[in-house]
Amino acid sequence: MDAHAAAADPSVADLIAARPHLAMHPFDGLVLEDVPLNAIADALGTPVWVYGAGTIRARLAALTAALAGVGAQVHYAVKANDHLAVLRLMAQGGAGADVVSAGELARARRAGIPPDCIVFSGVGKTVAEIAAALSEGIAQINIESAAELDMVAAVAARLDRVAKVALRINPDVDAGTHAKITTGRAENKFGIACAEAAALYARAAALPGVAPVGIALHIGSQILSLAPYRAAYARAAELVRTLRAAGHSVRRVDCGGGIGIGYRDEPGAAPDAFAGTLRQAFAGLEVELMVEPGRWLVGPAGLLLASVVLSKGGERFVVLDAAMNDLVRPAMYDAWHAIVPLAAARAAGAVAAVDVVGPVCESGDTFARARALPRLAAGDRVAILDAGAYGAVMSSTYNARPLAPIALVDGGNWAVVRARQDVHDLWRGESVPEFLDRPDR
Ligand code: LLP
Numbered sequence: 001m002d003a004h005a006a007a008a009d010p011s012v013a014d015l016i017a018a019r020p021h022l023a024m025h026p027f028d029g030l031v032l033e034d035v036p037l038n039a040i041a042d043a044l045g046t047p048v049w050v051y052g053a054g055t056i057r058a059r060l061a062a063l064t065a066a067l068a069g070v071g072a073q074v075h076y077a078v079k080a081n082d083h084l085a086v087l088r089l090m091a092q093g094g095a096g097a098d099v100v101s102a103g104e105l106a107r108a109r110r111a112g113i114p115p116d117c118i119v120f121s122g123v124g125k126t127v128a129e130i131a132a133a134l135s136e137g138i139a140q141i142n143i144e145s146a147a148e149l150d151m152v153a154a155v156a157a158r159l160d161r162v163a164k165v166a167l168r169i170n171p172d173v174d175a176g177t178h179a180k181i182t183t184g185r186a187e188n189k190f191g192i193a194c195a196e197a198a199a200l201y202a203r204a205a206a207l208p209g210v211a212p213v214g215i216a217l218h219i220g221s222q223i224l225s226l227a228p229y230r231a232a233y234a235r236a237a238e239l240v241r242t243l244r245a246a247g248h249s250v251r252r253v254d255c256g257g258g259i260g261i262g263y264r265d266e267p268g269a270a271p272d273a274f275a276g277t278l279r280q281a282f283a284g285l286e287v288e289l290m291v292e293p294g295r296w297l298v299g300p301a302g303l304l305l306a307s308v309v310l311s312k313g314g315e316r317f318v319v320l321d322a323a324m325n326d327l328v329r330p331a332m333y334d335a336w337h338a339i340v341p342l343a344a345a346r347a348a349g350a351v352a353a354v355d356v357v358g359p360v361c362e363s364g365d366t367f368a369r370a371r372a373l374p375r376l377a378a379g380d381r382v383a384i385l386d387a388g389a390y391g392a393v394m395s396s397t398y399n400a401r402p403l404a405p406i407a408l409v410d411g412g413n414w415a416v417v418r419a420r421q422d423v424h425d426l427w428r429g430e431s432v433p434e435f436l437d438r439p440d441r
Contacts, residue, residue: 008372009264009351009371009372009373010264010265010338011351011372012024012340012341012347012348012374013347014265015338015340015385016030016340018262018265019300019385021033021052021054021055021300021301022340022385024344024347025344026344027344029341029342029343029344029347030340030341030342030344030347030383032050032052032055032303032409033052033053033054033055033409033410033411033412034409034411034412035409035412035413035414037050037303037305037342037381037383038342038343038381039414040305040407040409040414041305041307041342041381044405044407044416044420045420046305046306046307046321046322046381046404047304047305047306047307047320047321047322047323047326047404048304048305048404048405048406048407048420049302049303049304049305049387049391049392049404049405049406049407049418050302050303050304050305050383050406050407050408050409050414051081051083051085051086051298051301051302051388051406051407051408051409051417052301052302052408052409052410053085053089053301053408053409053410053411054409054410054411055300055301056086056089056090056093056297056298056301056388057089057092057093059296059297059298059300059301060074060076060089060090060093060094060095060297061093062271063259063271063293063296063297064093064094064095065271066271066272066274066275067271067274067275067278067289067291069275069279070275070278070279070282070289071288071289072255072275072278072289072290072291073096073288073289073290073291074094074095074096074291074293074297075095075096075097075098075117075118075119075254075290075291075292076090076095076096076097076098076292076293076294076297077098077257077292077293077294077295078097078098078099078100078104078107078108078294079100079104079294079390079393080294080295080297080298080299080388080389080390080393081294081298081302081388081389081390081391081392081393082104082107082393083392083406083417083418084107084110084111084417085111085408085417086298087107087108087110087111087112087113088111088112090111090113090297091111091112091113095113095117095297096113096114096117096118096119096139097113097117097118097119098118098119098120098121098257098292098294099118099119099120099121100120100121100122101122101129102126102128102129102132102133105118105120105129105132105133105136105138106132109136115136115137115138115139116137116138116139117139118133118136118138118139119138119139119140119141119142119166119216119254119290119292120133120138120140120141120142121142121144121168121216121218121292122142122144123144123145123148123189123190125141125148125151127151127155130151130152130155130163131155131158131159134155134156134159134161134163135159135161137161139164140164140165140166140213140214140216140252140254141163141164141165141166142165142166142167142168142216142254143165143166143167143168143192143200143204144168144190144191144192145192146192146196146200146203149165149200149203149204149207149210152165152209152210153207153208153209153210156209156210157208157209161209162209162210162211163209163210163211164211164213165204165210165211165212165213166212166213166214166215166216166252166254167192167197167200167201167204167212167214167215167216168190168191168192168215168216168217168218168254169191169192169193169194169197169215169216169217169235169236169239170184170185170186170188170190170191170192170193170194170217171184171191171194171217171219171231171232171235171236172184172185172186172193172194173185173219173228173231173232173235174228175219175220175221175223175228175258176223176224176225176227176228177220177221177222177223177224177258177260178222178333178334178335180332180333181220181221181222181333182219182220183218183219183220183221184217184218184219184220184228184232190218191217191218194235194239197215197239197243198239198242198243198246201215201243201248202246202248205248212248212249212250213250213251213252214240214250214251214252214253214254214287214288215236215239215240215243215250215252215253215254216253216254216255216256216290217232217233217235217236217253217254217255217256218255218256218257218258218292219232219256219258220258221257221258221260221294221295222258222260222261222295223258223259223260223269224260224266224267224268224269226269226273226274226277229255229258229274229277229281230277230280230281233255233277233278233281233282234281236253236255236281236282237253237281237282237285240253240282240285240287241285250287251287251288252287252288252289252290253282253285253287253288253289253290254290254291254292255278255289255290255291255292256291256292257291257292257293257294257295257296258293258295259271259274259291259293259295259296260295260296261295261296261299261300261386261389263335263336263337263338263386264336264338268296268300269296271296278291294389294390295389295390297389298388298389299386299387299388299389299390300385300386300388301388302386302387302388302389302391302392303383303384303385303386303387303388304322304326304327304383304384304387304391304404305322305342305381305382305383305384306320306321306322306381306382306383306384307320307321307379307380307381307382308320308321308376308377308378308379308380308381308382309321309359309378310378311354311376311377311378315352315354315375316354316355317354317355317357318354318355318356318357318373318376319357319358319359320356320357320358320359320367320382321358321359322358322367322384322404323358323359323360323365323399323401324358324360324362324364324365324366324398325358325360325395325396325397325398325399325401326358326391326392326395326401326404327367327384327387327391327394327395328394328395328396329387329390329391329394330366330367330368331362331364331365331366332394336368337367337368337384337385337386337387338384338385338386339356339367339368339371339373339382339383339384339385340382340383340385341373341374341376341380341381341382342380342381342382342383343380343381346374346375346376346380347374348374349374349375350374350375351372351373351374351375352372352373352375353370353371353372353373354368354370354371354373354376355368355369355370355371356368356371356373356382359399360398360399360401361399367384392404392406392418397421397426400423400426402420402421402422402423402425402426403418403420403421404420404421405418405419405420406418
């Protein structure tokens with residue numbers, strides 16, 4: 001292996017073995033569920049996203065089963081992957097939705113998630129968004145500040161509705177995750193300080209048009225240790241006791257999301273262990289529990305297929321036709337995503353350390369640095385794994401690169417569920433004002 005290789009990257013065989021939805025067939029190459037990924041790349045070109053419906057169903061069923069033991073309801077965090085087909089799978093699997101915008105609310109409704117299974121989170125809901133949520137009659141609005149409580153009360157009064165609200169507290173706990181995706185520290189913009197929560201709950205209880213149903217918290221994303229959850233939920237349980245002692249009814253605790261997955265060779269969080277943490281933290285309180293997982297349900301179920309355009313720098317750089325505009329996680333969070341060749345013969349080859357980059361004009365457009373990979377030649381295809389969460393939803397058209405298509409695999413079938421964006425779509429809605437071309441200017 002090349003001298004600048006990162007310490008012991010997992011082999012292609014190990015990466016595939018750790019992912020039951022993937023297999024390497026000697027002739028067909030990499031297969032997702034029962035569909036050879038080359039067939040999709042042949043039909044749609046690259047880059048292309050592929051999601052596995054069976055994998056999403058299986059993960060939702062596993063998490064739901066683990067949480068059923070503690071009576072916790074799953075509200076899928078739509079932001080992780082808001083494709084209508086993904087949301088339909090969630091609806092069919094009995095999950096509700098956690099939304100953070102009127103757009104996500106509309107998507108969830110469109111996909112068939114009933115309004116009474118939807119909660120609305122987020123620090124900056126606008127009056128229009130609050131009105132949309134109340135008109136739909138959603139289950140709960142998570143209030144993130146005193147100012148927002150007043151806004152919700154005002155909108156509810158105007159629409160003659162009662163807003164069921166939970167107060168999102170900020171437990172000031174370090175989730176031990178990347179700084180850009182930690183949300184439960186005092187310095188983060190989210191939630192209400194625990195010290196202020198009791199007074200605000202009392203205020204909510206007194207306001208007409210607002211009915212406080214409980215509290216909510218979400219401490220961050222890609223959390224692999226249970227310790228931060230234990231600390232945060234202990235604070236939540238303490239607050240429930242304080243509020244009840246003050247005579248308030250506290251029916252529900254929305255425990256947020258954040259359950260991590262294994263991207264490299266670290267084990268992902270286990271649903272049973274997470275459920276055990278909930279059981280311990282809220283034992284004896286008789287609260288309805290809710291969780292808002294996103295990544296854990298869909299992350300492993302999606303991948304991004306790309307082709308090698310060329311190698312350069314004495315084969316140090318492998319340039320793909322996918323870029324940071326497609327999958328921004330490596331550029332934005334230094335995230336590690338497995339990269340696997342589609343062809344069995346390639347996957348079995350000797351490895352060398354390479355930088356896998358995209359064509360965008362930024363050095364940050366790098367999917368992997370000094371990654372131990374089998375030799376790849378122009379035209380070879382690779383799959384960037386575990387890209388089902390915060391993948392396509394975070395894409396942009398930077399460098400005027402149209403959005404990649406999406407295919408959904410289900411058992412042995414597959415379908416295009418989003419067409420490749422046409423270059424003309426890039427300037428739809430734009431215009432050049434006539435006065436720019438006036439000769440007299
Ligand atoms: N609930 C709330 C209020 C949230 O803010 C989030 C995620 C979730 C639930 C779902 O968290 P999950 O279970 O997916 O970890 N783009 C970043 C992740 C940002 C997460 C934002 N909030 C990434 O690619 O890692």
